[in-house]
């Protein structure tokens with residue numbers, strides 16, 4: 001059975017992870033027999049184990065070159081062909097990959113979330129449906145700030161500098177323009193109950209149809 005692959009793109013702090021994780025949990029709850037996997041584009045940030053830490057801090061993590069998009073596209077093709085993949089694990093506190101990988105088995109539903117998913121043509125090909133989270137940028141910044149201080153080992157100063165030097169400019173150059181590739185736009189962030197219900201029901205019905213076919 002061909003998996004149904006969905007992309008959830010949009011700016012940092014827009015609620016992609018929260019939306020994708022909630023969706024995953026709810027589909028598993030409502031259809032325990034259905035395989036669902038969640039893949040984060042962030043896991044595909046390039047390995048920088050060979051680069052000194054102070055240089056890693058200067059990298060532009062909001063430019064498409066920072067991510068191994070070709071590896072992510074290859075992994076999605078492999079999963080669609082029914083093969084398991086070894087996906088990287090990423091550690092934001094050291095700006096690099098961990099030495100371990102995680103095995104991802106093929107599944108009926110594959111949910112992928114990340115800021116730059118819609119910027120790459122080969123990657124776009126891998127998706128059956130593409131969503132863009134359109135959360136106001138000031139809200140994204142506030143949420144990113146709180147999350148990065150709490151969960152990603154950052155200081156107020158580093159979040160502010162990074163935001164002005166790369167996050168905001170790359171949003172305008174790459175992320176915002178990629179909205180034109182989205183099939184649907186989701187407003188109001190990761191807790192948009194109506195959007196969660198619509199996407200969940202779509203995934204359940206697509207999977208039911210596939211199972212009957």
Ligand SMILES: Nc1ncnc2c1ncn2[C@@H]1O[C@H](COP(=O)(O)OP(=O)(O)O)[C@@H](O)[C@H]1O
Pocket residue numbers: 010011012013014015016017018019143144147188189190191192
């Ligand atoms: N609608 C919302 N209301 C309140 N907090 C939210 C909402 N959406 C997301 N958040 C919080 O904002 C932070 C950033 O959200 P996250 O899902 O990590 O964004 P992204 O994956 O797009 O960077 C997280 O701490 C998350 O729990």
Ligand SMILES: Nc1ccn([C@@H]2O[C@H](COP(=O)(O)O)[C@@H](O)[C@H]2O)c(=O)n1
Pocket residue numbers: 011012013016017042045061062091092094095096114115144167
């Ligand atoms: N070493 C890194 C890698 C990435 N980032 C930032 O993460 C953002 C994307 O992740 P979200 O969950 O916020 O969508 C992106 O904007 C990068 O700036 C980082 O700070 N350090």
